[in-house]
Amino acid sequence: MNLFRLSWKYLTFRPLSTGLNVILLALGLAIITVLLLVQDQFENKMTKDAEGIDLVVGAKGSPLQLILSGVYHIDFPTGNIPLEEAKKLSRSRLIKNIIPLALGDNYKGYRIVGTNHDYLGLFEAQFDQGKVWEQPYEVVVGATVALREGLKVGDTFESSHGISVGSHDHEHDYQVAGILAPSGNVIDRLVLTSIETVWYTHEEEAESEDEKDHSELHQEVSKTGFPEGDQAKEVTSLLIQYRSPMAAVQLPRMINSGTSMQAASPTFEMARLFELLGVGVSLLQGLAFLLIGISGLGIFIALYNSLKERKYDLAILRVIGASRGQLVFLIFLEGIMLTSIGALVGILLGHSFLAVIISQNEQGVAASLDAWIFLKGELWILVYALGVGILASLIPAWSAYQTSIAKQLTKS
């Protein structure tokens, strides 16, 4: 026997009270763990996905929506912009690089993005298998899409119209030309192809079968810049890199006031979004701290009450040779053991909770999170929990220290 086992015996002797306190504390800490994980990974991911993109240009509408749809592929696009205007903009000397995107279709909920090869360069994408698209209807699929849908190079599939599942199907089959290695970026969840492919898919809808000009389907697609297209052609958004810091001042104003398009900065819009979310996060944090506070109080009350019943036990321990210090240590040990268990259960619960959210949300943003990454911040959760344990044991330990054996034993 030793003090650890004795503490443990006392804890397990009151399974209900111990269990309740562990659960309360664990819930509070689980919320904090989830917040910590989501905040860390979201911000990381958000910055990583937007890296190299200074400005997004698209149809007029909500700037936040433009960023979410153009950079993170979460929200619906604001609409399309004429190819002509996009091309005009690309001639500006303020712009170093411009990548057009054409959205509009999906494959089982994964977005099909028409773009050029620069988009792959932006994310420094590596190929796991195959090669980049060169012909219309050739696609490159992201790692997550390939894994979840079991796609291999050479496979064909049909797309659906719209950017979420359940819309009507297009008829022409896409062919997988390459599969990307996992990167942890947004492109893991995308199906990439040429802008021409997106155009042809939608033209087919309009044209009847016999009118279709099949020759263009075997031409090579454009690999950089804008594809050739007539006046009616459109793209969805443009990702822009500035040539100089000067562009940050001039370009957005120029686009917003001088064209029918709008420009939005990912950094600015995301800062605004986090500010909006901040209210919800603080609310959750408040709830978590409330739970932890209550559990701290619960542990204090449990220790204090059990101490009243146990004063006799403590006196007996003194009779058989235990010192005051050992009794104080025993009480602290009980509080600390309780909160440590609570902390471990809480951290585990937080990770499992996140894992459930992720598995419920296969195509969404949450899908790109990882539930089993452990952060340094979680060590602070442990430290915090131990603090609660020590604080809750303070008064009971002091009262154990003060107990006079003789008085306690003569009381009947």
Next chain:
Amino acid sequence: MLISTENIQYSHPGQAPLSFPDIHLKANEALLVLGKSGSGKTTLLNILGGLLMPHRGSVCIDGVDLNSIQGSNLDLFRGKNIGIVFQKPHLLAPLTVEENLQMAHYFSKKKGQEINRLLDELGIGVKSKSRVQNLSEGEAQRVSIARALVNSPKLILADEPTSSLDDENTFKVLNLLQTQAKKIGAALIIVTHDQRVKDHIPQFIEVKGA
């Protein structure tokens, strides 16, 4: 002398001081402390066990003056050298019988007697793995005696060990305490108001109270 006391006085707050007769006892001897309820018998027992400090006088056990040791040293000294049997068993409820005795070994940092053999001798060997709650009152009493004996103390103090027992069990418990004390060569002091005990232990002192 294993234990000797000199002019012990103790006063509870707001009460007249109590004086106690001197005690001189050798190893293997037994002594009764008789007195009416409220005469201060238990106070004397607490002083002898080092649980209470006398306001005057001294207690010397095996050549060590209890006044001269303090704090955790006194606790350790008590754990090693003094075994106390209380009126009620007061066992630690979350532990088994065996674990209750192991705690005494742990805190006194002493190997003491072999637990299972001791329990066998007291007739409760089969109960060694039992929860304390599942014991009868008589069994619990014997476990508390075993706990007082398990470190082979030099002095055994017993506070009213027979007050709630019938004649037959009183005899058994006294017999047990005496034989066990003899076996480990300890001095035995029993505090009681139970006149039946006098028939078994001739040597006694009387506490008169204030």
